[in-house]
Amino acid sequence: MTHPLLAIVTGSDSGMGAATAKLLASEGYDVGLTVHHDMDGVLDTVSEIEKRGQRCFVERFDAASPTAGDIVDSLATKLGGLGVLVNVAGTGQSDSVLDVSYDSWRQVIATDLDGPFLVAQRAAQVMVDAGQGGRIVNVTSVHEHVPRVGSAAYCAAKAGLGALTKVMALELGQHGITVNSVAPGEIATEMTGQAEESAYSIKRPGNPIGRPGHVNEVASVIGFLCSPRASYVTGASYIVDGGLMLMAAHGHDQESEDWRTL
Template sequence: MGRVAIVTGASSGIGRATALELGRAGFDVVVGYGSNRAAAEEAAREIAEEAGVRTWPVQFPLAEPPAAAAALREAVATAGGVDVLVNNAGVNWRAPFLEEDHDAWSKVLAIDLTSPFFLAQAAAQAMVEQGRGGRIINVTSVHEQIPITGGSTYCAAKSALGMLTRTMALELAQHGITVASVAPGETATPMNGHDASVDPRTVARPVLPAGRPGSPEEVAGLIRYLADGSTGYITGQSFVIDGGLSLIAADANVRSVLGDLAAGAPGTRG
């Protein structure tokens, strides 16, 4: 029986690209989805046909964490085990701090933090029982580390998931289970308002050092690397993949003061 990977939010965007990459790497893949079963089934068929691996579309109701964990345990039983969990699914939410309400706060935390916690716990319990270790990869956000206006709830959830990653890594290392987080910046996905057919290299982002958004495939490539069996000495780390977004704060401040006399221009000092 082959290795098994479970990817949540795999019906589109980063999750779909990751599921395909892991299939290419030889994993049987549980293609997790929230509501778009048709897209998940299509992705599962594509992965099975291209990579020659087993696939299963499975719904994870992340707004209801106990039900999501139960779905994972059932998926593990169906697939015959789990070697990699990619906690990718989430909701991208913005609201002014002064106007945020309890329902939105609770929903975002349920989807972006509480369900990933219980999915990881269920996967780790299965990995410990199997006795062959495993990999857990939490997809957070660059906003795990830096704030954004309107992101009080979203940033809190992603920051907490980043700390959870480190705590899990500390506790699970004795079982041969590594845990890491992947923190993307703007990525050209439907969740971020990009049509799936858009080539991110054609989308200008002049402020970013990379000059463009990232692609789902670029993020998926990093996740595939972390899922590989040769990365067992990597654990508890957050890997930012943001085209340099997290580097620009000081330059933005200088430009706001000096205008055309940007940082590093003749006659200016950092």
Template sequence: MARRRAVVTGGSSGIGRATAVLLARQDHDIAIGYRSDVDGANRTKALVEDEGGKAVTFRLDHAEPEQAARAVDRAVTDLGGVDVFVNNAGVNHRGKFLDESLADWQRLLAVDLTGPFACAQAVARRMVEQGTGGRIVNVTSVHELIPIDGGSAYCAAKGGLLMLTRVMALELAEHGITVNAVAPGETATPMNGVPEHVDAAAIDRPMIPVGRPGRAEEVAALIAHLASDAAAYITGSTLHIDGGLALMGAIPNQAYAGRI
């Protein structure tokens, strides 16, 4: 069987890296998007190749959405087409509503909402041209629905990505393209200050019902399922993978030490 082709943004570490490696293990060739960590992207590339997959890397910056969309489009060409798009790249930011600057608000929405929109649109257009359907998975956050103290811009962006996912699913279904969101809670990744060698089980999180953060590999497994043939009848859904954090309701900063 021919290998499938997947584009993964934010692939230089954490959830993106774990997803790229798992998809390669499941017979995908991978285009690995990164913003600045070229060494991390090359490390992911080597891990993908160890799994027998073809791998290419490409740079994109969601703060420049048009540039990011062009970069993704070129990556699809380099890969020879696209069957799966994992819209994972983003940033985390906290700022009190009364103190948030307009510049920080606009940058956060560009990186976590407008950039992902532009990239998903570019990929979806290529999938429609191919005429063979596809899978798009947007990585949001438990805070797409659950407010957090200091999260006005972040929650607004992730909530917007949730609704974008649903509209995309509605409009792209006729083309055989499913669109779903994966909403992690706190995940033990370098972006959240956890070195790669530290396992999530070693981190105490009493505010999370299961008592620890998630592992990048656990989130990747859910993404890979949504990218598979087994998930062909799932579209327009958000699947939370948060250790039960969403059960706790709104989260004040003083009660929650983690970052999501």
């Protein structure tokens, strides 16, 4: 079953979302983009997609809104259908369990779990109605799998999105729709306070690869999962973290690379 080369990528005004939208355009997709506040960023993405000869459309989007799923109807109508959804838009939080306010908790859960659910649910409905299959990729985090001090709401939301991904994979496989998650580690983006080009120069002694990831390294995995090459992959979580999760026994915050030797 071949899905149409029509994609929606949320959070495509910068970072991993923008990189994913550009990669999909390079592979022949027309792309629906969403922007929260960075209009300059999304206009750059638009320019790059149009240089690749593909159509694109932009809508403002608030992942925390209870009507977040409406973005799918709007963009799918403009695109003329939908074959791929990539849920990238998200936020972070840094408070201890003892100190986090309910409002802060709800904002993160709404942005990182409720919004992606509503968007994925509506995208799945559009794909099922069209009867041509499709691909859904939810961008989570290594914290889909491992906890982090000070990130209770974020970890809870990403773990929840990872479990939701698996349930959707079970339910939607009969319709030719695969559903997977991509779980990045530290990636050089605005959200982590790093310029994209610094990914190859920043040193991370406690990471086996020794540096943060570049947005294109995440986008390439997403692109694979959207492609015919991944037609038998569903319910999986692809960890893109330079080996960070392998460091549990050593501690990821190493100040030297002594751990590499016996």
